[in-house]
Amino acid sequence: MRSDGTISIWFFIGISLLVNGVLIFGAGVYQISHPPVVKVVLYDLHASVWWGAILAIIGLLYCIFYNPNRA
């Protein structure tokens, strides 16, 4: 929490990245187990999986660091 008792914008950004990251990661893992008939270019790189994971990790770090309940 900030010194004036309000929630930091960076905490909201953390939530956004975390939720989006988890959803994209999940969609990527699902696509590996259920490969689509029509694939995107460079499908084999599984961008959804690693990009989703990167967003989720950054989001989680922001959520922890800017947690409103953190002393």
Place this chain on the structure above:
Amino acid sequence: MMNLGLAMTTGDRLVHLAPVDLVIVVFYFVLVLAIGFYLKGRSNTGEDFFLAGREMTAWIAGLSFLSANLGALELMGWAAASYQYGILAAHWYWIGAIPAMLFLGLVMMPFYYISKTHSVPGYLKLRFGEASRALSAISFAFMTVLMSGINMYAMALVMKVVLGWDINFSIWISSITVAVYVTLGGLRSAIFNEVLQFILIWAGALLIPILGLIEAGGWKALQLKVAQNASVEYTHLWSTLGSFKDNPMGIHWTGIVFGLGFVISFAYWTTDFLVVQRVLAAKDLRAAKMAPIIGAAFKMFVPFIVILPGLLGLAVLPMKLTGEAVAVATGGHSYNEVLPLMLARYCGPGLLGLGITALIAGFMSGMAGNVSAFSTVWTYDIYKALIKKTATDAHYVLMGRWSTILGVLISIGTAYLVMQFLSIMDYVQALFSFFVAPLFGTVILGMLWKRATAAGGFWGLLAGTVSSVGMWAWVKFDPTALRYVALSSNAKDMAENMYRGLWSWIICVVVTVAVSMVTKPKPESELVGLVYGATVIPTEAQVPLYHRPAFWAVIVAIVFIALNIMFW
């Protein structure tokens, strides 16, 4: 492997969203509204509502400063321009932005900030009097909501082409969302959401150039493919600007350096209240000076997510994109679709939702910027100055909330008007450009020249604006006049805009100086906090080097020069 970029364009829309994509888009709307409701209780005073309490850090003000400009049409429009004109489009991000942003931070911000003005027209009032303020405030307020409406219509059209969404649905949902969170939380809410939108734009768009470069085989291979599919000039920034005929844009280096790099860029980044308002919300002078420098640092890398996808489109897309008219006639794709096509090419479920969210976020940040700036100028520089001079602070905050809603409604009305009469779009965009360059002439003389008088400021601004309108009309009715206005009959629209801006700025400066020399200046005691030489600017001698704005401006300037040399 099947090419999804092609597969997804065979129906009545460019892409189809999966359920997970829709969840991501809906989550974005929920989050921005939640931020608006959360900040509702923190916008009770005029200082809170219109200036976000003047408590933003340099990072937040800087990212918001950049985000207000980084609209969806900006993203898609410049990606289209880079497909059409090559890397020349990057000039609008580098020489067309960086020097001006650094100048704003180091030279102009002290006067905007120390004068405690709430707006750019407000500064003109302090420096040149009520007439100059009225002229700039009325033109800015009018143009801002009209531009907002045009962007709204264009964005809804994009959503129809890309996603098949109904135009009315796109207009109303996005407008109501922006109206709710700006009306509730004022500028603070707009700024918070702009920072969120900035992060989402990067998160959603960054994968395209990364995957595109992998597919193309790196920068060198990309250059070769672009040379094969278009021309070798498409990947050179400066070496083709020696003649109007040698480059795809039909522009000379003087137009880029003086028209774009000096007049148009400085005018937009230093006097357009839409962006300057974000910096005025900074918590102290050092944060206000740092914010544009932070914005400049990020601005330098925006071509990576905007210009590079356009070039990659030239290299890897199997179809040839064309102008809008040809695309409609042939059923093909236009330049404007290059970014969504690249998105569809690489992004599967989830990533596609994030990419679409990035476009929506870009549109909403631009619209929020427009309506919050409109609300401030309307309330302080028109309503308070000309209609109701004495009222309580609470009354003006209430007016700010209502004018936010009014601004959104006028924007919606404009969007529907443009839908009926498409040519209005060209006229309004031209109209907006009439005011920007002369305003920069007036503000910069006001800040740097003590001798400039109130009459000089007003008549210079008026003469510059009228001459800009005159040049535009001259070319409109007699196209051969292009060789006088833009110095060449080969000049294209963009080149004409550059030169028209340059001439109108020169006319504004000449008239301001001439009138000032024959009219009585203000005594120096009335110029304190407004003009160079009459204002004591706090020293930074006690501040460590790495905390000084000038130090970081030098770093940004070095990277800026290096980038221009690298892509010469």
